[in-house]
Amino acid sequence: MMKSLVEERHENAREEIKQVARKQMAEKGTASVGLRAIARELGLTAPAIYRYFPSLDDLILALIVDGFNDLADALEIADTTQPRDDYYNRLMTVLLAYRTWALAHPTDFQLIYGNPIPGFHAPPEITVPAVQRGFVVVITILVEALQAGKAHPSPEYLNVPPTVERTFLDIIEKDGYPITPQMLYLGITCWTRIHGMIMLELFHHLGPTVGDTDAFYCAEIERTVKAMGLQPKT
Amino acid sequence: MMKSLVEERHENAREEIKQVARKQMAEKGTASVGLRAIARELGLTAPAIYRYFPSLDDLILALIVDGFNDLADALEIADTTQPRDDYYNRLMTVLLAYRTWALAHPTDFQLIYGNPIPGFHAPPEITVPAVQRGFVVVITILVEALQAGKAHPSPEYLNVPPTVERTFLDIIEKDGYPITPQMLYLGITCWTRIHGMIMLELFHHLGPTVGDTDAFYCAEIERTVKAMGLQPKT
DNA sequence: TGTACATCAGTGAACGCGCGTTCACTGATGTAC
DNA sequence: TGTACATCAGTGAACGCGCGTTCACTGATGTAC
Numbered sequence: 001m002m003k004s005l006v007e008e009r010h011e012n013a014r015e016e017i018k019q020v021a022r023k024q025m026a027e028k029g030t031a032s033v034g035l036r037a038i039a040r041e042l043g044l045t046a047p048a049i050y051r052y053f054p055s056l057d058d059l060i061l062a063l064i065v066d067g068f069n070d071l072a073d074a075l076e077i078a079d080t081t082q083p084r085d086d087y088y089n090r091l092m093t094v095l096l097a098y099r100t101w102a103l104a105h106p107t108d109f110q111l112i113y114g115n116p117i118p119g120f121h122a123p124p125e126i127t128v129p130a131v132q133r134g135f136v137v138v139i140t141i142l143v144e145a146l147q148a149g150k151a152h153p154s155p156e157y158l159n160v161p162p163t164v165e166r167t168f169l170d171i172i173e174k175d176g177y178p179i180t181p182q183m184l185y186l187g188i189t190c191w192t193r194i195h196g197m198i199m200l201e202l203f204h205h206l207g208p209t210v211g212d213t214d215a216f217y218c219a220e221i222e223r224t225v226k227a228m229g230l231q232p233k234t
Numbered sequence: 235m236m237k238s239l240v241e242e243r244h245e246n247a248r249e250e251i252k253q254v255a256r257k258q259m260a261e262k263g264t265a266s267v268g269l270r271a272i273a274r275e276l277g278l279t280a281p282a283i284y285r286y287f288p289s290l291d292d293l294i295l296a297l298i299v300d301g302f303n304d305l306a307d308a309l310e311i312a313d314t315t316q317p318r319d320d321y322y323n324r325l326m327t328v329l330l331a332y333r334t335w336a337l338a339h340p341t342d343f344q345l346i347y348g349n350p351i352p353g354f355h356a357p358p359e360i361t362v363p364a365v366q367r368g369f370v371v372v373i374t375i376l377v378e379a380l381q382a383g384k385a386h387p388s389p390e391y392l393n394v395p396p397t398v399e400r401t402f403l404d405i406i407e408k409d410g411y412p413i414t415p416q417m418l419y420l421g422i423t424c425w426t427r428i429h430g431m432i433m434l435e436l437f438h439h440l441g442p443t444v445g446d447t448d449a450f451y452c453a454e455i456e457r458t459v460k461a462m463g464l465q466p467k468t
Numbered sequence: 469t470g471t472a473c474a475t476c477a478g479t480g481a482a483c484g485c486g487c488g489t490t491c492a493c494t495g496a497t498g499t500a501c
Numbered sequence: 502t503g504t505a506c507a508t509c510a511g512t513g514a515a516c517g518c519g520c521g522t523t524c525a526c527t528g529a530t531g532t533a534c
Contacts, residue, residue: 006476006531013477029349031265036520046521048478056521114348115263115437128442156460161453167445188443189454196430203349208362209422211401219398220423223390240498240509247510270487280488282511290488 014052016042018063025107031117033060057120060111064122067108068130074101075137087145088230094137095194095221102198109202113195136177139187143179145230152229153186160185186228193224248286250276252297259297259341265351267294291354294345298356301342302364308335309371321379322464328371329428329455336432343436347429370411373421377413379464386463387420394419420462427458 020038035056039046053059078097082090102109112131115121145151160168160181168181197220200206201213210216254272269290273280287293312331316324336343346365349355379385394402394415402415431454434440435447444450 010476028353029351031351032353034520035522044477045479047480047523050522051477110349113434113437113439115344117263117265119262119266124438124442127439131439131443156457159453161446161449163446163449164444164453167443170445171443188450192430192434192440192454193427194430195434196426196428199433200347200426200429203347204358205347205361205365206426208358209365209401209405210398211404212395212397215395215397216422219393219395220426226390243510268487269489278510279512281490281513284489285510 010052014062017049017052017059018066021059021063022107025111030107030110030114033117035059060117060120061122061126063108064111065126065130067105067112068133070105070108071098071101071112072130072133072137074098075134079137079141083233084144085148085150086233087141087148087150088225088232091138091141091145091190091225091230092221094141095190095225096218098194099198099201099217102202106202109198113199132175135187135191138190139177139179139183142183142186142228146183150230153182154227154229157186157189157228158182190221190224190228193220244286248296251283251286251293252300255293255297256341259345264341264344264348267351269293294351294354295356295360297342298345299360299364301339301346302367304339304342305332305335305346306364306367306371308332309368313371313375318378319382319384320467321375321382321384322459322466325372325375325379325424325459325464326455328375329424329459330452332428333432333435333451336436340436343432347433366409369421369425372424373411373413373417376417376420376462380417384464387416388461388463391420391423391462392416424455424458424462428455 017038020041021033024037024041025033033056035049036046039049049059053062074097075094078093079090082093084090111117142151164185165181168184171177172179172181172184194217197206197213197217201217206213206216251272254275255267258271258275259267267290269283270280273283283293287296308331309328312327313324316327318324345351376385398419399415402418405411406413406415406418428451431440431447431451435451440447440450
């Protein structure tokens, strides 16, 4: 199925609009996206935008979906840069890529993980699976490491709280992932830890406190990955 | 120095305005505070607010300062509920209180740790010390535990990355706190971890994933506190 | 190759809205002699 | 106790602004015969 010329132009215009929206969010905060401001910067009038997005909310939703996919793409690509059987470096690389992406796209990160637009609420049926796609990358590495017998998490990471384990079992059953609750637990623990550091850094609370945020982040994820029993290849 | 009746009335009105502002933020998001909306709810006209706050930004700043102090108060009070020499329970209690406060005041928490108001930027000279006051509580417990010989952090928490240690030394020297870089490091590690879980929970990303967020949080902070070598009193 | 028509991108005016802030003002409350 | 004055809380009109969205429209671009 070939795209016609006019379809292609339409697509390009959509991308251009989203790009300008991202730029303006970066400058003035996620909450201040506006059709008129975008149109102005593009040298258009506001109603012209309606050729490409039926409303402002649709534009924002498109930005959010893009953000999720961008992040997941970045993680997947990062994973492929390491030898398949070097689980320690695969996980480290992916966790580093997560932060790198967040710092490079602070606005998209806030759009994904915050709630910055006043009247807007992203529908969970879009939001939740998109979040999941991101850390499937993390969990896959853990699963493969465990199957290869290369991960030996210390016991305090394997005792999943019973109520949490229930939820995990439900999720696993519903989605049919070939993983154990323990793996989910490890992955989500990674996730919450990096999330805290990144959020604080994005809002300028970590920098004044630790100075070298790179080093702080690396040390923490290294500790976490090692606690999960992964080791650098010797 | 006694407060006159009119000063007291003025003070009460300020509080009332802030209260309505908080309520409206809770309902429609932090970004949508508005003088006119507040005045409307109070049965006043918008210019009346100017009797009490010179501008909208001053109102917001007052809310932020209040938030910092409220949180710090809550932590300090939580700390006093435990026996002085039961360092494990003191730290656990304080970390639990941190989350409890955040969940009870989600709006204030976002106001403090996010950047949700479009045109507004809190001056760092107010922001940074206020953040610090919060985790001075945490660090104090760690310091006292260490002095009492009751804390034995595992080595990976004591090897502060050199560049980070430099910053800590500068901060310690400048503020004259009687603490070591290692203690700061432990405290801030606690802080970033709880922050990640809380932020994700506030924005409804953790709940769908782990179900019982209480249990998840407890398990993670217990792990962290134990990793720092604190033990429950037998 | 030329003509007739359909599709498309974008305009400009208008809608109704809410916003922060200013200004001169009105009553009511408190204070001093 | 009564009068004169100052302070205070709050009003109402107005300022200029930007916003999302609708509507009927104008040209330009592409397509079919």
